[in-house]
Amino acid sequence: MTTFGAAMSPAAVDAAGQAGMAALRAGDPATAIAKFQSIVLAGAADAAVLLALSMAYQVSGDRKSEIAAVTQVLEKDPDNIRANLIKADALVALGSKRAAMGFYAHLEVLVPVTDGLPPAIAAELNRARQAHAQLKQGLSDYLLAEVEKAGFHPIRSSRRFGDSLDILTGRKQRYMPTPRAYFFPELPAIEFYDxxxxxxxxxxxxxxxxxxxxxxxxxxxxxxxxxxxxxxxxxxxxxxxxxxxxxxxxxxxxxxxxxxxxxxxxxxxxxxxxxxxxxxxxxxxxxxxxxxxxxxxxxxxxxxxxxxxxxxxxxxxxxxxxxxxxxxxxxxxxxxxxxxxxxxxxxxxxxxxxxxxxxxxxxxxxxxxxxxxxxxxxxxxxxxxxxxxxxxxxxxx
Structure with a gap:
């Protein structure tokens, strides 16, 4: 349960926010956290304050608190681009690579192309795409190595299993029957029949x-x-x-x-x-x-x-x-x-x-x-x- 402190006037909220940002730019995350938290405890924090708080926690090295702060933003606004990026990066830093992939993937849905965006934003999103691609490749390599230990062979083993592995790791797309006019239920989805x-x-x-x-x-x-x-x-x-x-x-x-x-x-x-x-x-x-x-x-x-x-x-x-x-x-x-x-x-x-x-x-x-x-x-x-x-x-x- 969140414990609220004394109410803050709009002017006080603005002053605390500015002081927090100044401390963050000066490399003083502890002061920045204190300022932003005072706004949170007063019940006056909006998405901008919570994002700033998460960035202050990042600078301080407290990744778990960073995730807690940014998660509050995503609970209200799941499509917040900055929040998705922050959470994905924080999860990678904590070693939660599979969870991070979901947020990187959502970013790519939210912003399918970066052409025309301000250079700084485009650079961040392109970096996220590269990070996501590396994670997918890492997952693919790891899974392939593990199933090979279990006896899987790309040529000799079940083609269907190989396809399932490729679909899981994003190397192939999932295709389903989509008839234009008439669909008969419960028939298998087979591309070429035996x-x-x-x-x-x-x-x-x-x-x-x-x-x-x-x-x-x-x-x-x-x-x-x-x-x-x-x-x-x-x-x-x-x-x-x-x-x-x-x-x-x-x-x-x-x-x-x-x-x-x-x-x-x-x-x-x-x-x-x-x-x-x-x-x-x-x-x-x-x-x-x-x-x-x-x-x-x-x-x-x-x-x-x-x-x-x-x-x-x-x-x-x-x-x-x-x-x-x-x-x-x-x-x-x-x-x-x-x-x-x-x-x-x-x-x-x-x-x-x-x-x-x-x-x-x-x-x-x-x-x-x-x-x-x-x-x-x-x-x-x-x-x-x-x-x-x-x-x-x-x-x-």
Missing amino acids: RARFTWLDPVEAATDDICAELMPLLEEGTHFGPYIEVEAEKSSHVVASSGKALISSPEDWTAAYLIRDGKHQTPLAERCPKTLAALDEVPLETIEGRAPFVLFSRLTPGAWIAPHTGFLNSRLVCHLPLSVPDGCWFRVGNQVRLWERGKAWVFDDTIEHEARNQGTGTRVVLIFNIWHPDLTEEERHLVAALMTAVETFEVT
Whole structure:
């Protein structure tokens, strides 16, 4: 309980404050503390007095009292920049490095950039950023050394555990499914799925040469591919990047040729690719009346970049079979970046932020198709399909 002393007039409070600051500048922290404490005991201390008191305690070497004083400021004003900085530095001095990191991190949220700030303030905040970075690196190094003692190996051990360590230490970001329109609860957040779960991928990959043989005439004719973004815009998904900006600089950079679209075979293109469609006979394609499945060749021109974005609904997964892949083509889902390899398929959750780039000199082409999420029951698939069909057929009257 705080014990208040005799009341002080505003003039007396001002005089004590000025005397305290003069003593602090003169290197006399004991006098400064006494002056500031007289204001506190009178119940007249504001944030400026408490901050000055904390600085006087710092000069005196009494870090615990410094923290006690500045904590009073933060209790009333958690976003006080100076108070956060003082407390972080004091906690480091006391060896409470992990606690200090929280205050340094909050500073970076409060002031994301220091450009344009007065030089002295910018210098202090930049110093805090450097201190925070050193603490994070120190924590990361320590944790890695400790789990290595327990048997962890960055290459041989669980990739998921390695990712959890990187997320904990700030080397990687946490990505979660964020579908644009429909979210099905309790499905796992997995970027790329273990290929072993999908035995039907083997015949799909085995048909790569046959699929390429059907694709090449379509590419040579050059009339079958249209802007992918226009198709997706009709479905209200994939139309903007995660940043809110354009998903791709030019619609002609990312084009598609559909064999099946909105659940319907696209003639005559589908008739020209019988081996491609036959390779998908055992695939559990997402099936929704008037909406799915779809099967398409996706073309990305040299230099094109599909900006980070998320997909439409998480009740499905997306499959890629790379067919024409020049060097310099990569694909990121969440924290994982992979290079396409001809004939090597993968399955991923497109409701986790992802992006694609062709930094090669040739055109990248992949076969894309959607499948039902493997963790949905048959009943759930049926009901999701009915729900999505209802969404499509609803008319406002």
